[in-house]
Amino acid sequence: MELNLLIGGEAGQGLASFENTLVDILSKLRFRFFATKNYMSRVRGGHNYHMFRISENPVHALSGDGWDIVVALDRESEQRHKPDLKKGGLFISLEMTEELNKQAREKYGRITAANEILSGVVLSAMGCGDGDIARIEGDSLDPVRTGFSLANKWDVADRYPLSTRAGNHYRLDGNQALAIGALLGGCQFMAGYPMTPSTSIMVYFAAAALELTVHFEQAEDEIAALNMALGASYAGLRSMVATSGGGFALMQEAVSLSGMTETPVVIIVGQRPGPSTGLPTRTEQADLNFVLHAGHGEFPRIVFAPGSPAEAVLLARKSFELADRFQIPVFILSDQYFADSQQIIEEPLDTGIIAREYNVYGSDYRRYAITENGVSPVTYPGLGDALVRVDSDEHDESGSITEDLNLRVRMVDKRLAKFRGIRDEAIAPTPMGEADADVFLVCWGSNGPIVKEAVERLGGEGIRVGGLHFGQVFPLTPGMIDRYGLHRRKVVAVENNATGQFASLLKRELDITVSGRILKYDGTCFTVNELCNEMRTYFRKV
Amino acid sequence: MELNLLIGGEAGQGLASFENTLVDILSKLRFRFFATKNYMSRVRGGHNYHMFRISENPVHALSGDGWDIVVALDRESEQRHKPDLKKGGLFISLEMTEELNKQAREKYGRITAANEILSGVVLSAMGCGDGDIARIEGDSLDPVRTGFSLANKWDVADRYPLSTRAGNHYRLDGNQALAIGALLGGCQFMAGYPMTPSTSIMVYFAAAALELTVHFEQAEDEIAALNMALGASYAGLRSMVATSGGGFALMQEAVSLSGMTETPVVIIVGQRPGPSTGLPTRTEQADLNFVLHAGHGEFPRIVFAPGSPAEAVLLARKSFELADRFQIPVFILSDQYFADSQQIIEEPLDTGIIAREYNVYGSDYRRYAITENGVSPVTYPGLGDALVRVDSDEHDESGSITEDLNLRVRMVDKRLAKFRGIRDEAIAPTPMGEADADVFLVCWGSNGPIVKEAVERLGGEGIRVGGLHFGQVFPLTPGMIDRYGLHRRKVVAVENNATGQFASLLKRELDITVSGRILKYDGTCFTVNELCNEMRTYFRKV
């Protein structure tokens, strides 16, 4: 049993507050839910809507099967979303929400109580009664009860009874997960310039700086942001930046600087539809190629693309470890859909903080000592007698500019040698569905959980499909996939872009021919239903 | 018969003036030559050397077979280059050049006469006598004759007699060729920020602005440079920028802006060894991937990589035509070796200037009218009643911001539809050597002429190899190569980088497996001899 809810209205009508209120109550009551939103690039007006899926089973995607409840705070929402109401679903009209607002004002003297009342309606629909809401405190309690009565009045009480609930869990949106992963990874410095959809990572980090020994610095532009992060990393702190395509475009030169100076840094790129300013508040996965090839010249890198908050915590944490281990830039590809989706995490999180090592060297220290695996011993200014000399020009082992062309070759080889170690560390993709199916869906980043559920749903219908979600998109090694025999199967890529960038990467890196591409580039995420339909069509055609 | 000459010394010792003097005389006398240089990133001191190949046959690469004459202006040059002197070759020592300088000062009262005296030595070695030098004028004539006597004294006169000469020809270095191509392509606006190896394109353009109705603007940074060029293009002028990897890194966001606003522009990227500052005055081809994927989001582009000055003139000219035809950014990949190599062009150049069209529209004009081929009618501010409204956000046909997601999809499709027309226009690679050989060398950009000569030399030795030089590196279409049956042959890529970027592109785009990669990344170009050796080894191994 599950309940799918949509609430739509204008920016400034309090949709985000409602989301916060509802998910807060749901979390406290240990309901399983997934919530995401679709909003315009403006502060007031326009048309925004927030979507909730509350379920007995763990849910990590939009089902796309229609809405059980639609709340319309304006006419446009009614026009757009009422048609998607399921048969027998509840439509909460403008008039009904006005009644609700009236009660909020009259009974509780604050309009925000409407959020709790509406939450009460939803809870009642889910089968909650007075006994269930013990965990809700203080002010909210009574308005929630008012919601219960309204649900009775609107005849929706107990319509979607959800009996099982989660245990001990976290509730996170994608950006919180990334910020937490970074903090667990020992990140102590972040510089940034606001940009949707990554601003909230900065907000979280800036808030963390009030409590923890970390620092957030607002930079004058993205060029400065990454250079500051490199400065801080050089000086001794694990460091990161977060931005989106346009801001990342400005960081390219410093990406290359990180590669040349072997200064570790973690770079989060929250994708949104481009090119250029594009659709600033929507979602897309069209910057894969841009990130894979960011910065001029050749140097090693790792690119992650987590699919769930739990994976985001894990990979963000790991990014700092690997950035330091190999002295490279590590990239995390996110997107607006991922950033703005809240859900609960039931798997245990490893919440131990890892930290940088501080080795001390003598006056004969050479920052770029050539080693077998390409990694030189590292230290930081002011520890011991070592001087730490790093250079963006080609350099000798001590960090001095060189134009010795033989040394140049050895330095290129040294830097690229790290790829060997990096490839050994590669994180295998997550398998889904039937391991021996003839058709395999491949995806990366935020599509992971959507594809997973689609594969399972199709399996339930007797359509045998396998799937692979790549949380690491670069490098791709044969070892990551050899057990799946992809060369013998039909591979279908699922991507939120118009050209199938990951499909092309599979060709280039692993010589895998992708025979089908399911692409979406209207600025919204896939739903499970949509994907299943695409696959059914695919099977009809094959 | 040919003569290979190297002159080495410190920066500031007048090596560049000598090169200019010699090639000027050679050009006037219609000798065929190729000249290139290898220099350090400093204004004084260090070790630089200039190389000349003067031949009866057309020459467009360094042979690598050793030097007939080595001139050492300092001890370091003697140590480094004397070992490569051919048996029986002439070594002009520091002491000998001092004698030469003395004569210049004493006989002609100016040290620069030394350049002409030394040129006289070289000319005499090539078999020139008084009768041949009628085309040399004024001041230079007598010092050249002094050189003749010195050649006699040093017993080098007539040692490398070159009988055939070129006819009517041009003498150009790579950057001049690009600048001339741009002017012929109707380019009227260039903005730039100095950066080796592309600065001289700006210098040429700035000089042209004294005579022609074109403008060069020095920008405060590369971000400004490309935005200015886009502004000028929007306002009505064909426009360009030129830079190198680090500067191009700063242009990424504006590249994406060009893609989104469909504002034509031509971008020249002169490659040098990276990452980051790297080796600023040396050569490399490691920015192919960076240029192919420059800018966030998805939009069409063309990437050219000319191999010879004649091809550079042609492709630069064509770039402006195609940028306008498809309203896209067009990229030209050059490198330091290409930029700084002077040679003569014997094929006729099409020197007709092409220009933009200026259509006039009425007040119902829509800049982004959706058409079958993706190209909208274009006009410029102030022509007729049309208002020209362009926008970096996703927009409707009239250029207004839109968040209509259906329209978004149509606009993406419109932009990407241009790829069809672009692919139809694709310029086929230039074939070399044996069309039915089992082994094919593939190359792009400045390696073209080197590979060509190597293929021919190997052919002369009975080693059957074919070759393809790609002057257009993106897009790659099956039609460009289908006549060569590359899928059935062993393909070997020749590239000046450490990873074989073009080889990977061939895999991704055309599913061609490259079985061998001959890569060089020490900052210098290949020589014909070096390539032949690599190929001989390859054949021994196969």
Next chain:
Amino acid sequence: MVWVGNREIAWCPGCGNFPIRTALESVLKELPVPPQKIVLTSGIGQAAKMPHYLDTNFFNGLHGRALPLAVGIKIARPDLTVIAVSGDGCNYGEGGNHFIHTIRKNLDLTILTHDNKVYALTKGQSAPTTDRGTMNNLDPQGNENRPFNPLAAAIVMGAPFVARGSAGDPDHLKEVLKEAILFKGTAVVDIFQPCVTFNHINTYQWYKDRVYRLGKPLPDRYEALKTAEIWGERIPIGVIFRDEGVMPRQSDRIIFREPPEDKALGAMLSQQHFK
């Protein structure tokens, strides 16, 4: 949704951008050039949406890059009236380098900045003009940077026309805008713009309590500088500095639709041509 005439405008009701738009619209109508000869450039932000709400040509480009677009357009087309308009984050923050160097170029351009002392479109962070101590989501302990004074910076960079307007005094603003656009040379105007959603300090009322109109522009640069830096109980608006003595460059050389002649290029090429 806010409608002005048949235009839907994506600003919040009550935003200071509305009076600025109205003032600019009426100035553009009064200019001696048709709208086809006017180009607005802008960056990204709330203010940067302005061109969409006026009937002229425009190039709505990148965050921070309204000025180099304007420079390219003006050099290509001296016949066009070119106005760059964006927010304080756009023109002084991300685009700060262009602000200082564009002024040095001395072209006949107008640079308008809606100064709401906040990054509004991204929901409330500190801008370069934000006062010290201001708190927001990225500055939970209060902004630590000294505020950027755009007028003082413009004067020091050599701008011949430097002025300040206020959305709260639209009649005066209109005069200032008109004078700026008609001025032959680089004209810099900073405009106080209340952001009713994110800036709860510098409100209409706050400005009303402080702002006073200046009389004649100050002829002396140092007096102008001092005036530009007056801040607190009383804040001057108006034309702070105006220097007639400077002729803008490049107003005469026309290259648009004058492609280089084959002959002229041939003469250049002949230096590389050996027969």
Next chain:
Amino acid sequence: MVWVGNREIAWCPGCGNFPIRTALESVLKELPVPPQKIVLTSGIGQAAKMPHYLDTNFFNGLHGRALPLAVGIKIARPDLTVIAVSGDGCNYGEGGNHFIHTIRKNLDLTILTHDNKVYALTKGQSAPTTDRGTMNNLDPQGNENRPFNPLAAAIVMGAPFVARGSAGDPDHLKEVLKEAILFKGTAVVDIFQPCVTFNHINTYQWYKDRVYRLGKPLPDRYEALKTAEIWGERIPIGVIFRDEGVMPRQSDRIIFREPPEDKALGAMLSQQHFK
């Protein structure tokens, strides 16, 4: 090749960078901190090679980006003495946005600029400080931009310490550098540096004929500004402005080698944790 001690230095013989290097070297030796506690950052250009010729830590980064590197380092490590040193093209041209905004941050940093009024490493183009009318390969008709005055800009941005030195007066330069580095707050020093290869106007002799030492710094900002703009027959060097009143931020908060505690992060996380 020029050798200083056993160091090969890639500058032209006679370059103004040599006396600056000597002055800086002796100041660094006299500082009350060991070289391990000093970090130099630089960009790309002739001046930017400086750190290679001194015995300290350094981060020789990107053209134009010496300052954000320095900011990151100083915030991470308030215990280090951080000095950014680069050319005029680097700090005022490509890096102009960082110049104006770094000053606003009010950190305890020193910003040194070798002002040779030319892009030397790329062989002679106009820099922001190049005089109008100067001709070179990219300005064959003479530079049309108004020169950038770095001292005036620094004062307007609120720098508490603003000075000018000259390679032609190394003793004085040494004093200025020492005072700047010891100053607690952002210290900006522009240093006249003859480029014997590409700048044939602003030569040692040219400066010798014009430069005079200032006495005490000027306490009044507007007097300082006026002094900063004196140019022509007489050109002042020395500390032009010095404001003791401003405390730099961030000198106390140590986070280096103080990783967040599991417990503290756990407390934050518990807000997201539901049991």
